[in-house]
């Protein structure tokens with residue numbers, strides 16, 4: 434028997450100890466619920482970290498396949514360990530690379546963007562071609578620990594201000610997108626759910 438409960442608990446403890454920014458409980462609950470209600474089968478994730486969200490998504494149903502991309506070697510190796518512990522190697526395809534170097538031809542019912550926050554627009558533009566017609570692109574951390582709602586002078590560091598501006602630019606990009614309709618949800622650290630507008 435695979436002790437998924439124990440392994441998930443250990444992953445959360447590892448994330449806490451080494452400051453790996455895994456998705457909030459509320460955020461992953463929303464995504465799991467979406468997967469179940471919409472019978473999602475194929476998932477693409479940008480930003481694996483240690484495999485926590487990929488594993489949680491894969492565990493929703495035994496038919497689900499997840500492809501997930503990570504550029505950090507240490508995290509990728511940790512993700513491999515976690516996926517093996519849960520015997521999910523056949524359903525979780527871990528790619529060790531910069532997502533901008535990865536070219537995929539398959540279509541996915543759900544694309545989860547959860548990597549470098551300053552690159553969200555570029556990830557969206559690159560991977561939108563891999564979205565199935567009724568699929569959605571979900572982006573995490575749009576409130577970025579509440580910083581996106583703050584004014585610039587409330588944010589101490591220059592780098593952080595630049596990052597927050599990029600997230601605001603991404604929100605504007607989604608709001609003004611002619612081809613996609615986006616719902617912004619105040620769940621977890623802020624989640625956007627973008628769907629293709631129907632063409633007629």
Ligand code: SAH
Pocket residue numbers: 454455456479480481482483484485486487502503504505508530531532533547548549
């Ligand atoms: N989805 C994970 C958390 C991901 S944290 C979870 O909720 O469990 C974001 C990860 O994205 C980091 O590990 C970082 O190394 C990775 N990342 C950032 N930019 C990337 C890129 N261009 N290509 C691949 N991975 C990237």
Ligand code: MG
Pocket residue numbers: 454455456547573574
């Ligand atoms: Mg996240």
